[in-house]
Amino acid sequence: MGEHIQERLKNKIERVGVRDEETVVSHGVGECLCCGLLAKQSKVLRDGFLFTIRQCDVCAFQSEAFDKKHDEFALYKSSLANTHITGRVGEPISEKSFSNLDMHAVVLHVNATCNTPCKICFYPDLLPQQDITITAVRNGLKRFTNQQKTVCVFGGEPTIHPKIMHIVKEVKASGNTPELFTNGIKLADMNFLDALIDAGLERVNITVDSFDKEPYERLRSGAWEWKLRLKGLENLGKRNIITKINATIAKGINDHSVSELMDYINEHAYVTELRALALNPTTGALGLEYVPSITELISYMPCFSVEHFTEFRTFQENIQRINHALGFRKPYNTGDAPTLLAKRTSNGLRPLFSVEELRAYNRAMENLNDAAAMTHAIRAFKKNKRFAYARILLGSRFNPCVIERKLQALGIVKITTCAFTTRLNKDGRSDMKVISLLADPKNKDDMIIRVGTVPS
Numbered sequence: 513m514g515e516h517i518q519e520r521l522k523n524k525i526e527r528v529g530v531r532d533e534e535t536v537v538s539h540g541v542g543e544c545l546c547c548g549l550l551a552k553q554s555k556v557l558r559d560g561f562l563f564t565i566r567q568c569d570v571c572a573f574q575s576e577a578f579d580k581k582h583d584e585f586a587l588y589k590s591s592l593a594n595t596h597i598t599g600r601v602g603e604p605i606s607e608k609s610f611s612n613l614d615m616h617a618v619v620l621h622v623n624a625t626c627n628t629p630c631k632i633c634f635y636p637d638l639l640p641q642q643d644i645t646i647t648a649v650r651n652g653l654k655r656f657t658n659q660q661k662t663v664c665v666f667g668g669e670p671t672i673h674p675k676i677m678h679i680v681k682e683v684k685a686s687g688n689t690p691e692l693f694t695n696g697i698k699l700a701d702m703n704f705l706d707a708l709i710d711a712g713l714e715r716v717n718i719t720v721d722s723f724d725k726e727p728y729e730r731l732r733s734g735a736w737e738w739k740l741r742l743k744g745l746e747n748l749g750k751r752n753i754i755t756k757i758n759a760t761i762a763k764g765i766n767d768h769s770v771s772e773l774m775d776y777i778n779e780h781a782y783v784t785e786l787r788a789l790a791l792n793p794t795t796g797a798l799g800l801e802y803v804p805s806i807t808e809l810i811s812y813m814p815c816f817s818v819e820h821f822t823e824f825r826t827f828q829e830n831i832q833r834i835n836h837a838l839g840f841r842k843p844y845n846t847g848d849a850p851t852l853l854a855k856r857t858s859n860g861l862r863p864l865f866s867v868e869e870l871r872a873y874n875r876a877m878e879n880l881n882d883a884a885a886m887t888h889a890i891r892a893f894k895k896n897k898r899f900a901y902a903r904i905l906l907g908s909r910f911n912p913c914v915i916e917r918k919l920q921a922l923g924i925v926k927i928t929t930c931a932f933t934t935r936l937n938k939d940g941r942s943d944m945k946v947i948s949l950l951a952d953p954k955n956k957d958d959m960i961i962r963v964g965t966v967p968s
Contacts, residue, residue: 542566617662618688620649620949622679626669628695628733631797632760646675647957649682652949658687662715665690671698677711684712691715696744697737705747715754715916720745720773722759727766730798731791749782754916756785760792761809762802770812777925778861784916785926788812809929816852820863821929823870824852830877834886855898856923864898864924873899 535557542553542564551568623643626633653663663683670676671694683690692708696718699705718741721727725738748755757777761767770788777783793803810818828851853864865873873893880886893899 617664618653618656618949619664619666620644620652620679620683621666621668622649622670622673622676623668625672626667626695627672627697628669628737630732632731632762632792642956643673643675644679645956646678646682649679651958653682653686653688656686656688661688662691663688664693664717666693669695669697671704677707680708680711680713689714691717693717694744695719695737695741696748697740699744699747700740702747702750705744705751705753709751709753713753715756716748717756717758718745718748719758719760721761722766722769723772723776724766724769727762727769730765731760731762749780752782754920755783756787757783758787758789760789761804761812762791762798763804763808764802765798767804767808767812770809771814774813774861774927778856781856781920781923783925784920785928787928787930789930806929813927814860815862816854816927817867819867820865820870821852823867823874824865826874827865827870827877830874834877834880834890838883838886838890851926851928854925854927856925861925861927 536554538555540553541550551566551570554565556563556565621644625643656663663686665676665679665683667673670679670692673679680690680692690713692713692715694716696716699716699718720741721731723742725735728738728741729735745755745757757773759766759769759773761770773786773788777786788809790805790809791798791803793800804812806821807818810816810821854861855864876889880889
């Protein structure tokens with residue numbers, strides 16, 4: 513398995529076009545992609561691209577993974593300053609590595625198979641090939657009982673797992689919130705969707721790249737799936753399921769779709785989030801000329817600017833710092849991706865805060881040095897309802913569905929842009945503060961726990 517992954521990663525990096533010149537950005541530790549023990553990790557800049565390099569002293573496995581473009585490096589500066597996984601090189605990742613983090617999500621990988629061979633899929637054979645068993649799901653969720661986490665039911669394509677209804681039931685019964693990550697094709701069948709809802713499904717993360725069929729011919733498996741995905745999206749609205757839209761954006765192919773998706777979200781309250789993801793170039797399906805940068809992704813969004821995203825990121829970090837200092841709750845995971853809160857209006861989605869408001873809030877919060885001043889400032893800020901709503905979303909540990917329903921009623925939408933692609937870990941995810949549960953290839957009724965992975 514290790515040689516297979518190493519060869520696959522090597523081929524992908526060669527497609528990106530790595531050069532010799534490099535600058536080391538940071539050092540730390542990360543999970544070895546072969547043996548799973550802690551390995552030396554460095555982040556390196558090469559020709560404007562960021563790479564994650566890991567060298568294992570135990571099994572001698574070395575990996576290089578394309579990370580993200582450097583042209584908007586400042587948007588990610590805070591995430592690069594911290595290493596989420598700690599420990600000694602050569603040792604297993606300990607439970608302490610994730611027990612000290614405020615992880616809101618658990619990623620449950622149920623299969624590696626899919627019902628559509630997308631041209632731009634970047635990890636079709638990096639996941640364990642066996643379908644997860646119900647016994648394994650039950651055993652894996654035991655340590656997260658009644659923790660009100662979001663459990664991301666992920667694949668492959670999870671809806672084609674023969675026991676998907678039972679899996680959703682197990683997640684719900686564990687006291688957590690099931691969120692389905694899907695291409696939406698099987699949700700075109702309303703009876704199938706209703707069965708999932710009866711099993712306890714509350715949230716869906718659906719991939720819709722465009723309302724036009726042509727992009728599906730270039731990016732996915734063909735125009736045949738176009739109407740099925742849109743029908744699945746429509747059915748979610750008919751059942752008022754909290755829905756997040758993922759859209760992979762390629763320059764000159766579907767960049768026009770970002771504004772169209774935003775207009776759709778403005779008119780349909782059941783959709784609470786848009787994630788505009790840059791095309792992953794490591795698949796070789798399309799060249800780097802089709803990969804938009806962060807600034808280009810934002811330029812596709814009417815009435816939004818890079819300054820909105822950079823100031824809002826600082827805003828997130830200031831709220832996190834103050835909440836932690838006042839002992840209200842653990843620091844919230846802001847993640848790598850630039851995020852913004854928007855509001856529905858008669859003229860379309862608009863930023864919840866202007867750049868000027870965000871700068872004023874940030875200046876005020878950055879000058880607070882003691883608990884009394886922080887408490888006074890928070891009380892003053894609460895008079896602005898928009899600030900209070902933002903603080904609830906960014907800092908709360910309550911059930912995410914309850915929070916999202918409140919924000920849904922207030923007409924508030926979350927917008928995220930991702931210009932990085934993937935770090936191509938063994939389970940095909942990027943390093944963020946969540947836990948992944950995968951089928952154990954040695955024991956079909958048990959699970960492997962991976963720390964620091966999330967669906968890209």
